[in-house]
Amino acid sequence: MPNLKILAIDDSPTMRRIIVNTLKRAGFENVSEASDGKDALAKLKTDKFDFIITDWNMPEMDGLTFVNSVRSDPELQSLPILMVTTRSVKEDIMQAIKAGVNNYIVKPFTPETIAEKINQVLASV
């Protein structure tokens, strides 16, 4: 899916850069960035995206609140969301799935994992 328009949300500029580079290597060239949930919601209002990759711990608006906002918005609710976070506690993962994320990656991740999860999510929606 080389034309897939992806929005990568992370407060760490390092992580955004790593995610963008990893996605490019996997053939996903069309990637935009947002620094937290609030910034992402503003970008989703003005631009159309096919896929979202979001971190959990972010200032202003965290990833979970962002997922809840997207899932409660009739225009955005069907957007596939992949959460990429350091949070590996079972309860957190269950909470994220309950909130509506389509899949979950724990940092640090391998380039293969992120490409594999995107394809898995796309095949399931």
Place this chain on the structure above:
Amino acid sequence: MPGKNPEMVDKIRRELNDLTSSISKMMELFRQIKQPIQESSEKVPSTTMQLEKVTQQTEKATHKVLDIVELLTNRNSEIIEICHKIDSVLESGSGKAAEVGKLLENIMDNANANLSDTMVIMEALQFQDITSQQIDHAVSQLEDVESKLKTLLISTGMAKANEVVQNDKKNRAFDPNAKYDADHQNQQREVDDLISSIVKTD
């Protein structure tokens, strides 16, 4: 004190003397601990700043490495592209085509291996996000200690509220359990298994 029990009066006097002496000792103790508490609370902001510097400098260094990794990635992609072009020229006919073709294949294999290695470097650089969250956690705990020490100084009367400097706190978002797991592929497998079990239950 006419009509009062002299023994009782004497006892009360002794108790009052003891109490005064205890209060004096306590005041002395407060005076003694005031300085260490004040010094400790003043040290926290500089430690916090120092830790923040660690995050900033590691981030800067990580971005420098990323700059080079990006350059290497682009150069390798170009090398592979050039090899493909030469290969297609050779296919159109040349005397030593097979020999040159083999050399080209070798160059391409190496370039592809370099590209894979740059991705491994990229993967390892995720440590910077994780260590910065760990530092943020430590800083937030230090800020908590600072705030408690300042409250203690004010509530015990060792310092006046306007004498205690309140520093602006940064809005920090971090995972207190963030860790760089060397065996992260195994960790991801556990997450995948958990998600599968949740999906199956639903």
